[in-house]
Amino acid sequence: MATSLRAAFEDARASGIPQASARPSVAGVWALGRIEARRMLLHPSFLIGMAFAIFVMRGAFGSGGTQMDLVENVAWVLGGILVGVLVGTVLTTNIAAMRPRRDQTQELFGALPAPPETRTVGVFAGLLLGPVTLSIVLTACAWWAFRSNEDIGPHIDLFLAVQIPLTVAALGAIGFAIGRWVPSLLGGPVVIAAHIMTGIFWAVPWVLPTSTDVDRPRHMVYLVAAITTWVALALARDRRTAPRFLIAAIAFAVGVVAASQQLPPGGL
Amino acid sequence: MSVPAVEIIDVHKRFGRTTALAGLSFDAPAGITGLLGPNGAGKTTLLRMAATVLAPDIGQIRLLGWDPSLSDERLAIRRRLGYMPQEPGFHRSFTAFEFVDYIAILKEMTDRRTRHDEVRRVLTLVGVDGVMDRKIKALSGGMRRRVALAQALLGDPDILVLDEPTAGLDPEQRLRFREIVSERAGDRTVLLSTHQTEDVAALCPRVVVMLDGSALFEGTPKELTDVAAGRVWLAPERSPSARLSWRNPEGAHRNIGDAPSGADLVAPTLEDGYLLLVGQRAFTEEEVA
Numbered sequence: 001m002a003t004s005l006r007a008a009f010e011d012a013r014a015s016g017i018p019q020a021s022a023r024p025s026v027a028g029v030w031a032l033g034r035i036e037a038r039r040m041l042l043h044p045s046f047l048i049g050m051a052f053a054i055f056v057m058r059g060a061f062g063s064g065g066t067q068m069d070l071v072e073n074v075a076w077v078l079g080g081i082l083v084g085v086l087v088g089t090v091l092t093t094n095i096a097a098m099r100p101r102r103d104q105t106q107e108l109f110g111a112l113p114a115p116p117e118t119r120t121v122g123v124f125a126g127l128l129l130g131p132v133t134l135s136i137v138l139t140a141c142a143w144w145a146f147r148s149n150e151d152i153g154p155h156i157d158l159f160l161a162v163q164i165p166l167t168v169a170a171l172g173a174i175g176f177a178i179g180r181w182v183p184s185l186l187g188g189p190v191v192i193a194a195h196i197m198t199g200i201f202w203a204v205p206w207v208l209p210t211s212t213d214v215d216r217p218r219h220m221v222y223l224v225a226a227i228t229t230w231v232a233l234a235l236a237r238d239r240r241t242a243p244r245f246l247i248a249a250i251a252f253a254v255g256v257v258a259a260s261q262q263l264p265p266g267g268l
Numbered sequence: 269m270s271v272p273a274v275e276i277i278d279v280h281k282r283f284g285r286t287t288a289l290a291g292l293s294f295d296a297p298a299g300i301t302g303l304l305g306p307n308g309a310g311k312t313t314l315l316r317m318a319a320t321v322l323a324p325d326i327g328q329i330r331l332l333g334w335d336p337s338l339s340d341e342r343l344a345i346r347r348r349l350g351y352m353p354q355e356p357g358f359h360r361s362f363t364a365f366e367f368v369d370y371i372a373i374l375k376e377m378t379d380r381r382t383r384h385d386e387v388r389r390v391l392t393l394v395g396v397d398g399v400m401d402r403k404i405k406a407l408s409g410g411m412r413r414r415v416a417l418a419q420a421l422l423g424d425p426d427i428l429v430l431d432e433p434t435a436g437l438d439p440e441q442r443l444r445f446r447e448i449v450s451e452r453a454g455d456r457t458v459l460l461s462t463h464q465t466e467d468v469a470a471l472c473p474r475v476v477v478m479l480d481g482s483a484l485f486e487g488t489p490k491e492l493t494d495v496a497a498g499r500v501w502l503a504p505e506r507s508p509s510a511r512l513s514w515r516n517p518e519g520a521h522r523n524i525g526d527a528p529s530g531a532d533l534v535a536p537t538l539e540d541g542y543l544l545l546v547g548q549r550a551f552t553e554e555e556v557a
Contacts, residue, residue: 027378031373039361107316108419112371
């Protein structure tokens with residue numbers, strides 16, 4: 001209770017800091033992005049997630065299973081590999097969002113010319129340069145490795161390949177936005193648990209296998225809308241302006257419509 | 269005549285029912301201005317305003333001729349400002365180099381090579397170049413304060429706002445700090461809050477004593493020392509007319525107050541002047557109460 005009150009007080013004090021009027025500079029954002037990317041990729045929660053993904057891959061592609069098992073259970077294998085990366089991404093961006101509050105650097109940062117949006121966009125740049133780029137590289141490698149395999153090859157196409165980095169970006173954005181609005185280290189884990197436990201994870205999957213009869217463009221719209229919603233919400237924490245909340249609301253509405261229309265009647 | 273770099277004009281600030289600043293006014297020209305005062309005098313509130321992170325309720329502050337309440341001018345000030353808060357936060361999982369580099373980016377130093385050179389320069393200046401690759405959480409309190417000073421020195425700012433920079437430093441580090449700050453001062457303006465009267469005596473051509481949110485004294489260290497001229501004396505016992513008295517290492521009592529006739533007067537220090545000034549107000553309030 002006392003900790004929450006103190007956090008609320010510190011937040012109120014930090015939000016009272018008169019903000020700089022400058023726009024985030026592109027060079028500054030990418031410079032921060034490089035630092036954030038390195039920190040995300042080397043963060044223990046991300047490394048543990050990657051280790052889990054490798055563990056699942058070993059089980060799926062190693063001596064543990066036959067190729068037919070793999071083809072039949074492609075959704076499970078894909079999910080198993082991705083879950084480690086995604087959970088690691090949510091947790092690292094969530095921690096990055098809480099860093100200034102946790103380390104009490106808001107006052108120091110408040111006296112600097114760069115506006116708070118520079119740091120926020122810098123984390124998103126880090127997300128792009130780090131986990132998203134890594135997911136693109138891994139997806140490209142997998143696609144190249146299995147392109148001539150007649151059982152697995154047909155399951156990998158551009159639709160699948162594009163979904164993976166978009167999903168990493170979306171979950172990174174969720175982790176960051178939650179961290180900006182909920183001042184607790186439990187925020188990230190609770191979001192992950194809630195996502196799975198409430199069934200959202202199953203009702204509107206992030207990554208859909210190629211074989212499903214889903215409306216592909218609408219699924220892509222859903223992923224982009226999710227990213228936009230959470231990025232706008234994170235920026236709205238820096239400066240609570242009507243356009244930022246409006247963008248978040250519109251993107252959310254678009255996401256809900258796209259999600260509801262992407263699945264064929266009767267579900268997957 | 270040039271405009272003072274820092275102008276504080278009848279500034280008031282309240283936090284709930286607590287009055288932090290009550291009509292404070294003074295100017296700080298180029299050079300080092302020392303702020304002395306007991307805890308709760310309003311020093312940190314004033315420095316937070318000078319660092320543009322807090323706005324006054326009433327009154328005005330002008331920094332380098334600009335008004336920090338206007339967003340464009342606030343940005344111009346921040347581009348020329350170095351700030352070391354009383355409790356500087358650190359990203360503890362960063363190395364000293366990474367942290368100062370991160371601040372340098374937020375100070376709009378975007379060219380990588382130039383920025384890294386500048387980061388190395390300030391870390392070397394404060395003497396932490398040997399541990400710049402060590403994580404901040406592994407550094408001692410004194411080392412961390414030096415890292416905090418290093419980030420404030422980035423870009424050689426025109427105004428340096430330092431809130432108790434020598435707290436927690438050992439004597440050698442304090443001497444090094446004096447060397448760095450006095451070298452930087454020159455035609456720049458340094459606002460330095462401290463409880464160490466020796467630092468003020470050694471560094472500041474100008475001193476402001478604050479109490480209860482207002483300036484009790486404004487002048488040179490010599491003028492502050494002169495407040496105690498003829499009011500410090502040694503005696504075998506605590507003198508009844510002394511406002512403050514303590515036994516010195518030689519066993520004699522050093523008394524400060526209204527000296528009795530024939531007292532063994534000694535040369536006052538800046539600390540005597542400060543204690544007499546602050547103590548006098550405190551005693552007067554006590555008597556009124």
